[in-house]
Amino acid sequence: MVTGFATRAIHSGQEPDPLTGSVVVPVHATSTFAQDGVGNLRSGYEYARTGNPTRTALEAQLAALEGARFCRAFASGMAAEDTLFRALLRPDDHVVIPIDAYGGTFRLVSTVLADWGVRFSAVDLSDLDAVRAAILPETKLLWCETPTNPLLSIADVSALASIADEAGVRLAVDNTFASPYLQQPLSLGASVVVHSTTKYLGGHSDVVGGAVVTSDEELAADLARLQNGMGAVPSPFDCFLTSRGIKTLAVRMERHCDNAERVVEALESHSAVSSVLYPGLPAHANHEVAAKQMRRFGGMVSVRLAGGEEAARALCAATKVFILAESLGGVESLIEHPGAMTHASTVGSPLEVSADLVRLSVGIEDGDDLVEDLLQALATL
Template sequence: MKDDRLRAARRYEHRAPATRAVHAGQYPSEHNGALVVPIYQAATFERQVVLGDGYDYSRIANPTRTALEECVAALEGGTAGFAFASGMAATTTAVLALCATGGHAIIPDNVYGGTWDLFSRITARWGLDYSVVDMTDLDAVAAALRPQTALVWVETPSNPSLRVTDIAGVAALARANGSRLVVDNTFASPVLQQPLAFGADAVMHSTTKYLSGHSDVTGGVLVTADADVAETIGFHSGALGTMGQPFDSWLVLRGIKTLPMRMAQVCGSAQRIAEYLAGHSRVRRVHYPGLPGHPGHDVAKTQMSGFGGVVSFELDGTAEEAAALCARTRLFTLAVSLGSVESLIQNPARMTHCTTGGTPVVVPDSLIRLSVGLESVDDLLDDLEQALRAG
């Protein structure tokens, strides 16, 4: 049955992202004609034979989750997808599947706080060594590679400073070393960037963010086009029990249907906001790859079709002033996470990256991260102006 579904999915290989977002992984004929994939809220399934194809236990596979997995795989240009309970569940599964005790991994020096915690406080205890590297410097990446390097982990654009990594360049280095490259594509979404096309072995998303897009679910996904990687990730997902639940999968699948349109709007709004902040007297520095002066602007143009909806900037002031500014906005909600319909603001050094202080993962105290939502960009600009002026 799975092979038949994959053959059917090829109908969308050459379709535009907006078409794949609506149709990929969804087959009404398999669900009594339902245009929306049902929520299969079942732990176990009746079998006609002891051994054979089909669903048997939802920890291993579930029809609602399968639809989500095939949809994201189609968007990323992969052949296999795996949905998880959170982005960190996906990250943890990838690390455990691709690394082993005595091995080595390379991670960015600008990385999500949860990923830092995983490598520095959990897998390190089990004998996985790691190096922290500026991924924008290919020479630094090459120098950090070892014979036992099993995994190179990349975020691009990175969280929270939106650094841009040359995926193809890092992929070539990893491949020559016999290492696997996994790219956290959460900030870009598959609408703006497809890392597999540039040589990545797997792609990770926190589906909590843009793929879901409505702040009502936590989830993660891994996609690959490599049969060996798919086999080991699939086994580890089932063995570890890190998989996503049916209702969560359904919510993410629903959110994906509007993903291309949402990304188009947030990219346009984020560009205007970045340009506004770049000219403001109270802003020391703006981090947004859509600005020509951004160090990664040229690389981003080669591997992204848009620059995303996240803008970070360093306030020309103290950490306390940055925290106070976050509390003064009226439309930007002070909250962690990103990628939803509502605009969010946060101070990473005190929030998402509070565990990275004094580590090689450097996050300026005055850095403020904006997740631009679907509100009127003029209203958002007015909100930022009053918050900056009031300080």
Template sequence: MSDQHAQPSQHFETLAIHAGQEPDPATGAVVPPIYQVSTYKQDGVGGLRGGYEYSRSANPTRTALEHNLAALEGGRRGLAFASGLAAEDCLLRTLLAPGDHVVIPNDAYGGTFRLFDKVVSRWGVEWSVADTSDPAAVRAALRPRTKAIWVETPSNPLLGISDIAALADIARTAGVRLVVDNTFASPYLQQPLALGADVVVHSTTKYMGGHSDVVGGALVVGDDTLGEELAYHQNAMGAIAGPFDAWLVMRGIKTLAVRMDRHSENATRVAELLASHPKVAEVFYPGRPEHAGHEVAAKQMRAFGGMVSFRVVGGEQAAVDVCDRTELFTLGESLGGVESLIEHPGRMTHASVAGSALEVPADLVRLSVGIESIDDLLTDLTGALGR
């Protein structure tokens, strides 16, 4: 497979549209074809055309997406998977062996926690929780068998911010890998590899796809050797992105920059409304100056993203009632689509962390702020909150 390294002379918006997505040489089509194929004709035994023999190992549509992902994150190798958790599973099986240890954040996606707590722990991998917004806490959590520090920034669902460069220094000194889940930010808003991370994780279901019509995941790395190891496990385990799913993610990526600008603008306005509302007890949005991670976020992010969480006065039932009363904000899991979503993390996306160190407040509501008219979104939230 050819080198996926991004061309530094091109800006993000250009790479999003063109990297890995050159016109089809056979027809001149400006959009890469969907190669809905399982196998490929060989010119004699072992004579492969373009390196393709079986679509679990490689598929031209997936190759185009993987080159695009590498370019957007400034990495050497991108790999596309059937889901974000499939990408995480491949990464963990590649990096870890029985007896190894991983530091995970105290505010992480419920599915990631479940993967550590219920799956990889069964084959002898140990994990412990640290506040990754505090570099000293992360350093203190390291053990002799630690192999990775796992970070989400912004985190899900409390929008915590971790200093990627500071954690990269800690990881480098300790000889461990720094893994950054960049799903909430997207590569348009944040570049973890440039800040010293070793691996970037994405659920491409979210902002990369952007239209709530595809499930996918990705890994991007800056090291060729690690990239080859991940590619081996990707093929050996088989949880790859299908060609149509890869094509849908590429379609979404073309508008990622303009969408993230609008998501961020709308979320800033939503956070302002919530902060001034008498029925809201606390707002979590890194774009607000009072957010504990605001200065770090301003340093390492282009803008602050489209996710906002808040606690409701009146407790859990009041939070559930707000979720039930919105009209434009659709009650549903996931995030990152053009439409606005609302959910109750404690009963929905983060039910798996109940009773653990990662348990989320029962009165918490999470918003994925879409790109609709901001006036309509504010009206909807005002009505749902009441007076």
């Protein structure tokens, strides 16, 4: 039976426990599982690093939301990303990343993987000719983030998928900012999707995790091998918290989007703000692409301050409802200065973030309170 997104979010992988009838998947807090004979596994589980029923339930839930066959959950978004890169790349291989990639991705590619012999090029993914030119004979992966962090650039996933297919490389999409509620890259032609489940999927700023989702059986098997061999797996309780968060993803994302639109409207004409970056604005460079491939435009908003870095830092210090903190996607609203916080690793590189930029993760509080908080903070500049 074909079901809607919210129904899948609540029920996929979440069947009542067959022994007790519990409607919530139990937290299987065990490191090992009894065997009924040597190699005779009672229910397919032997050791919790290799597999755990609570993790299996989460992986089934995530796969269903992305319209995929397979999912592997990890201890963090970066662990998920690193595992995927190691599944697809070898020394002397090449990867294309966005010119405004997440700082953690840039750090991973430019330091950790570079030490392993992997090379990279950073390009504007909205410039399709530049993407084609960046793909080398050694390129194995086209890494896409859309919307990007923190500039909220939009890439055309379908167009990138066509380029990747022509070049014989895989297209991976970090879908963290959009969440599967707003965007499903596999349906647009991507080979694989990555999430920091810490963000909108968990949704409550109380758990760290990651996931890789694909319908490619061979890739899924290799991810399972690396997941077990490298061991960066989430705990059963982490899986429980993430799964619980996912069940309210649809209603939360609608409120995030509603509030973000309110914030954008209030900030767009403010004299202290030089520009508002939000895919929902008709003036956004790739607004039409976003409208084509996203259900709505998300809960992330970035602003550039007319007063430069000093004003940006002052704004971060002056809010009362928006909490100064890294991360995003939780029910509470957060504010941060990317250049000095989440994207400090890009300083001095072509990916360096402008010092006048402030990133807002708009939560699900009362919209009036969020607008009032930002306006009072801007009045102090």
